[in-house]
Amino acid sequence: MGxxxxxxxxxxVRSSSEDLLSAITPLMKLLSLTAIGLLLSHPxxxxxxxxxxxxxxxxxxxLFLPCLIFTHLGESITLQNIAKWWFIPVNVLxxxxxxxxxxxxxxxxxxxxxxxxxxxxxxxxxxxxxxxxLAIVGSVCHTADNPFGQHCHSRGVSYVSFCxxxxxxxxxxxxxxxxxxxxxxxxxxxxxxxxxxxEQISDNDASKPLLIEAEWPGIEEKETEHCKAPFIAxxxxxxxxxxxxxxxxxDHSRESSTPTYPESIRCLAEPRVVRKIRxxxxxxxxxxxxxxxxxxxxxxxxxxxxxxxxxxxxxxDAPLSFISDSLEILAAAVVPFVMLMLxxxxxxxxxxxxxxxxxxxxxxxxxRLFVLPILGIGxxxxxxxxxxxxxxxxxxxxxxxxxxxxxxAILLGAIASLRGYAVREASALLFWEHIFALLSLSxxxxxxxxxxx
Numbered sequence: 001m002g003x004x005x006x007x008x009x010x011x012x013v014r015s016s017s018e019d020l021l022s023a024i025t026p027l028m029k030l031l032s033l034t035a036i037g038l039l040l041s042h043p044x045x046x047x048x049x050x051x052x053x054x055x056x057x058x059x060x061x062x063l064f065l066p067c068l069i070f071t072h073l074g075e076s077i078t079l080q081n082i083a084k085w086w087f088i089p090v091n092v093l094x095x096x097x098x099x100x101x102x103x104x105x106x107x108x109x110x111x112x113x114x115x116x117x118x119x120x121x122x123x124x125x126x127x128x129x130x131x132x133x134l135a136i137v138g139s140v141c142h143t144a145d146n147p148f149g150q151h152c153h154s155r156g157v158s159y160v161s162f163c164x165x166x167x168x169x170x171x172x173x174x175x176x177x178x179x180x181x182x183x184x185x186x187x188x189x190x191x192x193x194x195x196x197x198x199e200q201i202s203d204n205d206a207s208k209p210l211l212i213e214a215e216w217p218g219i220e221e222k223e224t225e226h227c228k229a230p231f232i233a234x235x236x237x238x239x240x241x242x243x244x245x246x247x248x249x250x251d252h253s254r255e256s257s258t259p260t261y262p263e264s265i266r267c268l269a270e271p272r273v274v275r276k277i278r279x280x281x282x283x284x285x286x287x288x289x290x291x292x293x294x295x296x297x298x299x300x301x302x303x304x305x306x307x308x309x310x311x312x313x314x315x316x317d318a319p320l321s322f323i324s325d326s327l328e329i330l331a332a333a334v335v336p337f338v339m340l341m342l343x344x345x346x347x348x349x350x351x352x353x354x355x356x357x358x359x360x361x362x363x364x365x366x367x368r369l370f371v372l373p374i375l376g377i378g379x380x381x382x383x384x385x386x387x388x389x390x391x392x393x394x395x396x397x398x399x400x401x402x403x404x405x406x407x408x409a410i411l412l413g414a415i416a417s418l419r420g421y422a423v424r425e426a427s428a429l430l431f432w433e434h435i436f437a438l439l440s441l442s443x444x445x446x447x448x449x450x451x452x453x
Contacts, residue, residue, distance in 0.1 A: 022147050023445035026139035030339055031438065037343020053344040060131075060337050066296035068134070068331035069164065071324055072157035073297060075314040077304030087388045088159055088400065089166040091379070092129055095403050096170060098375055099125030102367040110363035113355055115182045119422040120360060122178040123429055124367050128406040129167045130293070131338045133160045136402060136441075137395075138335040147449060148395045159399040164297045168289045171411055179412075181421040345410070346431060354428035365433050368408060369440035376404025377451065394452040401448050405441060407433035 040047040103121030106112075112120045137156030146152050303309045313324045354361075380400050383389055390396040408430060416426040 020446050023449055024442055026136060027442055029139045030135055033336055033339035034343040037340035038347045041344035041347045053341055056337050057341055060334060062292045064330055064334045064337060066292045067327040068157060068334045069161040069293055069296040070300045071328045071331055072154050073161040074300035074303045076154060076158040077301055079305055084390050085162055087383060089163045091400050091403055092163045092166045094379060095376060096125050099372055102372060106363040106367050110360040112357060112360040116356055116422060116425060118178050119425060120364060122175055123408045123412060124364050126175050126409050126412055128409040129163055129403050132406045133402045135335045135338050152395060155395045156399060159396060161297055164293055168294050172289055175415055179415050179419045179421050181419060346434060350428040350431040354425045356425040356429060361429055361432055364429060365436045369436055373405045373444045376401055397452040398448055405444050407437045
């Protein structure tokens with residue numbers, strides 16, 4: 001393990017044509033896999049029906065991806081490496097914050113429909129930091145003469161996997177609440193009933209876009225009482241025709257079973273704003289972050305931090321190496337299946353009923369795919385000068401830069417369906433962003449190879 005993350009020595013200087021070829025070849029591999037999925041799942045061919053693609057997504061989510069995370073992260077993680085890798089999860093937060101600022105700029109310049117302003121902001125901010133970076137790393141490291149040297153794939157997967165838990169927490173906090181249906185575009189039917197969107201999408205499985213389950217299958221089963229209602233707006237705004245009973249009062253049960261003491265209640269009364277924030281925090285579905293990939297990350301960290309346990313699973317003399325070897329065989333299916341599912345998603349085409357508008361769609365795509373990577377280069381270069389990064393490891397910088405380069409996370413479509421907000425717009429936007437990403441990824445991979453190598 002001593003030289004596992006050592007500095008990679010290189011003799012000679014790579015030409016620009018070699019860098020260009022190194023940047024384009026991995027994308028061509030991924031594009032070929034995506035084209036196969038698109039062709040086989042096209043409505044006119046239907047060799048891979050939608051039900052099969054949904055089954056593939058469940059296998060990737062519940063089996064193949066956790067195996068990939070555990071085998072690579074568990075072998076490489078140590079207490080020393082955690083201290084070195086601290087900037088990876090921080091970089092996810094930085095990229096999301098800068099993306100939010102760019103999203104606000106897109107709202108100002110492109111003027112999307114008022115009901116889609118928050119969707120515009122979060123779709124610009126929330127990038128794919130999981131499946132797509134894993135696929136890019138796997139494709140780049142597939143050849144023996146890859147520009148990152150020995151252990152390219154293991155290092156890359158370890159770095160990408162290390163930030164999975166941050167992305168999941170962001171998905172169920174920031175993204176979940178930003179995708180709350182706007183209050184002004186909902187109507188209250190009568191007191192005590194749920195607030196429903198004026199324009200509803202059929203719940204029939206045949207009408208739902210494949211992207212809803214492409215990256216997080218089963219997310220619709222995580223519905224809560226208030227997930228499809230403008231819950232925060234109802235909490236923080238006074239609505240004359242909504243009684244206090246429509247708000248979840250967390251103290252009712254406690255107050256009903258204990259005697260009341262007016263003087264002590266007055267002295268210890270909880271500020272109204274604090275109480276509202278507490279109610280929102282309780283309604284945030286953080287309990288759902290323990291999904292198979294997140295559990296695999298936690299198990300890998302636990303195994304890696306205990307040398308005796310790690311030695312039992314990893315290494316040529318490990319007594320339980322047959323388990324890690326079996327998991328590694330299963331993990332090899334992640335990249336092809338992810339790209340086949342992406343092809344199936346693209347085969348459905350953009351949703352024709354999207355109300356986002358061409359100008360806003362282009363604005364989000366340009367901000368996310370072309371402007372954000374430029375800012376990301378500045379952030380990573382500055383962090384390197386401040387000695388925040390692992391010295392002499394180009395794969396570390398490459399993964400950090402990828403976090404600014406990928407299109408909007410497909411998971412956004414699943415959360416849109418969970419919250420009943422902007423499902424058609426998310427489907428259309430994700431389609432066009434992944435089309436434009438072919439150009440942007442080719443451009444920036446070439447730039448990154450010139451920077452980090």
